[in-house]
Amino acid sequence: MKRDKLTFLIAELILIVLAAFFIHKIFQEDVAQKRVAVILQNSGDTRWEGVINGLKQSAKTNNLHLIICNTDDIVSAQDERELIEEQLENDVDAFILCPAPGTDTKDMLDWLGEQKKPFVLLTEDVYTGEQPEASGYATVKPDNYQIGYTLGTQLITQDEDGLKGKRIGVIAGRSKTEASVNRIQGLKDALEKQDCEIAWEYNEESDTDICAVVDAQESVDYMVVMDTQALDTLGEHAENGVYKDAKIFGVGTSMKSIALLDAGQVQCLVIPDGYGIGYESVEEIEKELTRTFYTLKSHEKEVKVIYKEDLFSDEIERFLYSYE
Amino acid sequence: MSRRDVKKNMIAWLCVWVFLISLTGCGKQDTKADHMLRVGVVTYTPDDPFINAMTDIIKSNLKAKESNTMKVIVSVRSGDNDQQEQDEIVEEMIDAGCDVLCVNLVDRTAPSNIVRMARQNDIPVIFFNREPVQEDLLQWDKLFYVGCDAAQSGEMQGEIAAEYIKNHPEVDKNGDGKIQYVLLEGEAGHQDAISRTDLSVKTMIENEIELEKLSYQFADWNRAQAENRVSQLIDQYGSEIELILSNNDEMALGAVEAYKNAGYRQAERPIIFGIDGLTDALEAVEHGTMQGTVYNDKEDQARMIALLTVALFQGSDIEGYGLEDDIYYMSQYRKVDGDNVDTFLGK
Numbered sequence: 001m002k003r004d005k006l007t008f009l010i011a012e013l014i015l016i017v018l019a020a021f022f023i024h025k026i027f028q029e030d031v032a033q034k035r036v037a038v039i040l041q042n043s044g045d046t047r048w049e050g051v052i053n054g055l056k057q058s059a060k061t062n063n064l065h066l067i068i069c070n071t072d073d074i075v076s077a078q079d080e081r082e083l084i085e086e087q088l089e090n091d092v093d094a095f096i097l098c099p100a101p102g103t104d105t106k107d108m109l110d111w112l113g114e115q116k117k118p119f120v121l122l123t124e125d126v127y128t129g130e131q132p133e134a135s136g137y138a139t140v141k142p143d144n145y146q147i148g149y150t151l152g153t154q155l156i157t158q159d160e161d162g163l164k165g166k167r168i169g170v171i172a173g174r175s176k177t178e179a180s181v182n183r184i185q186g187l188k189d190a191l192e193k194q195d196c197e198i199a200w201e202y203n204e205e206s207d208t209d210i211c212a213v214v215d216a217q218e219s220v221d222y223m224v225v226m227d228t229q230a231l232d233t234l235g236e237h238a239e240n241g242v243y244k245d246a247k248i249f250g251v252g253t254s255m256k257s258i259a260l261l262d263a264g265q266v267q268c269l270v271i272p273d274g275y276g277i278g279y280e281s282v283e284e285i286e287k288e289l290t291r292t293f294y295t296l297k298s299h300e301k302e303v304k305v306i307y308k309e310d311l312f313s314d315e316i317e318r319f320l321y322s323y324e
Numbered sequence: 325m326s327r328r329d330v331k332k333n334m335i336a337w338l339c340v341w342v343f344l345i346s347l348t349g350c351g352k353q354d355t356k357a358d359h360m361l362r363v364g365v366v367t368y369t370p371d372d373p374f375i376n377a378m379t380d381i382i383k384s385n386l387k388a389k390e391s392n393t394m395k396v397i398v399s400v401r402s403g404d405n406d407q408q409e410q411d412e413i414v415e416e417m418i419d420a421g422c423d424v425l426c427v428n429l430v431d432r433t434a435p436s437n438i439v440r441m442a443r444q445n446d447i448p449v450i451f452f453n454r455e456p457v458q459e460d461l462l463q464w465d466k467l468f469y470v471g472c473d474a475a476q477s478g479e480m481q482g483e484i485a486a487e488y489i490k491n492h493p494e495v496d497k498n499g500d501g502k503i504q505y506v507l508l509e510g511e512a513g514h515q516d517a518i519s520r521t522d523l524s525v526k527t528m529i530e531n532e533i534e535l536e537k538l539s540y541q542f543a544d545w546n547r548a549q550a551e552n553r554v555s556q557l558i559d560q561y562g563s564e565i566e567l568i569l570s571n572n573d574e575m576a577l578g579a580v581e582a583y584k585n586a587g588y589r590q591a592e593r594p595i596i597f598g599i600d601g602l603t604d605a606l607e608a609v610e611h612g613t614m615q616g617t618v619y620n621d622k623e624d625q626a627r628m629i630a631l632l633t634v635a636l637f638q639g640s641d642i643e644g645y646g647l648e649d650d651i652y653y654m655s656q657y658r659k660v661d662g663d664n665v666d667t668f669l670g671k
Binding site: 037042043044046067068069070071072082086090207256 | 360362364370371383384395397398399400401402416417419421
C-alpha cells in the first residue's frame, strides 16, 4: 500500500513538472510582438526606399511588428499628432518618426513623451529655429550640415575655375526643417571663400511643379538640389546632366536618382545611408522596449559622394545594394 | 440551494467570465476615425507617366473633397512590377489602417490575395486601368473597376491611322501600294496589348489600307525600351518602315527619340501613332513628330474613382454613378490628330 502511494506521488510530481514545463513553453511562444508605428511624410515616396528596407529588415531581425502608416503630406505638427493619436488608439508600443516642419513639433513631441511611448526620430532632428540646436531627442540621421558642405566642396573641385564668377541655384526640401536649414548652411559655409554667387534659393512645397519653378528663375551655372523628389524630377527633364544650362548636383535617396546618375542626367550625388538609418532606428527602439534601464541614443550615419564612374566600385555597389 | 446547484452555478459563471475575457482578447481593435478617410492607392510601377499623372489627379480630386468634418489622407505606393510585392504593400496598408483601396494591378489575372485581404477587413477595392477578369470582380459586392475599353482604343488608333494615310499618300514612300509597318507592343500576353494591336490592324484593313508587317517588338510600355528596340529596327530596315503603331504613347515617344537620334529628318521618318494622350505625346502631335494618339480620359476616370471612394466610405448610394452591372465604369476614348490637338492641350 505504501509503495502504491509512493508511486502515485512520484507520478503526480512528474505530471506537475511536465505541466509547468508546457505552460511555460506555451506562454513563452505566445508573447505578442511589440508593435512599432513608423510615420514618414508621403510614406510611398521613392525617397524612402533605402530607409524602409532598413526598417523592415531590422524589424524582422529584432522580432518587432512594424506598421508603416499611410500618409501623404505632413505639413504641420498637428497633422503628425493626428496620425500619432490614431496609432495610440491602435495600441502601438513605440514610434519612429520623421519630424514635421515647424517649431510646434517640439511641443508635440513633448506631448508624445508624456504618453509614455518611446520614440526615435529619423533622417532629421526637430526644427528649433533658424539657428538650429539639438533637440535632445534620440535621432538616427546623417549629418545634414555635412551633406551641404560636401556638395559645396564637390562643386569647387569639379569646376575648372574653382567656381570663379559662377552662379548657383539652390533647391532644398521643406522650409522650417532641421535638414533644410543645416544643409543650406553647410553649402554656404563651403562656398564662403569662393568668388561665386548663390543666385536664388527655393524650399520645395508639396504639389509644386519644380520644373516650372526653376523655369521661372534666372539661369545659373549649377543647381544644388537637396531634395530627392525635386532632383528626380529635374534629372528626368535634364539633357546630359544639364537643366536649363545648369549642371545638377544633389542629394538622392531613390533608385531613380541612382539611375539618373548612371544615365548622366545628374552630375554628382551625395547619398545618406538610408538603409542604416532605418535599421538602427528600429534597433534603438527594440533595446528600449526590451531592456529595463536602457536609454535611447542618437546615431549619426555616413554619407557617400558618388559620380557616374564610381557606380561599379565594390564599395559603392555594396552601399547601393541596400536600396534594391 | 443544494451544494450541487451552487457548483453548477459557479461553473456557469466561470464559463461566462472566460467567454467575456476571450471576446476582449480576440476582437480586432477598431481604429477607424470617422472624420478621417484613408485611401491607399497602389500602382503597378512608379515609372509609368500615364499612371503617375492619373494618380496625381485622383489625389487632387480626393483632397478637394476634404471638409471640416472629413480629412482625407491619400497614400500612394507602387508594386514595382511584382504582384507579390504589390500584395505585401496592400497587406501593410491594411495593417496600418485604410478605408478604401484603389489598385492598379501588376497582373490583372492575380487579384485574389488583394481581394481576400480586403474582404477580411471589409475594405472596398476600386481597381483601375488594368481590368481584372470578371469572375474575380464577382467574388464580392465591394469590388469595382474604373477604366476604358482597350478594344475601343485599338479601333480608334486604326481609324486615325487609316484616315491619315488616305489623306497623305506620300506615307507610302516606296510606292508599292502597301504600308510597311512595325508594332510596338506593351507586354506579351497582356490583354490590353493584344486588344489594341489586333483591333488597330484589323480596323486599318477594314478601311482598305494594305499592310505589310515588318516586325513587332515588346517594349514593356516603356519609352527607353522602345527607343532601344526601334534603334535596332532602324539599323535593320533603314527607311523601309512607313508606319509605327504603338500600344501606348510612351513607346511611341521612344520611337520618335530613336529616329531623332538616328538623324532622320521629319520627312524621312515613318508616321507614328500612340495611345493615352500624354502631354508629351500631344506636344509631339502638335509639332508633327507624331501623327496621332487616342486620348485615355484620365481626368474622367480619376473623377469617378474619387466619387466612388468617398461614397463607399460614407456608405452613400452609388446607384446614380452609372456603373455597368454595379461594378464597371468605362470612360470613353477620344481621337487626337493634328486638327484637334489644341483642344487637348487646353489651347
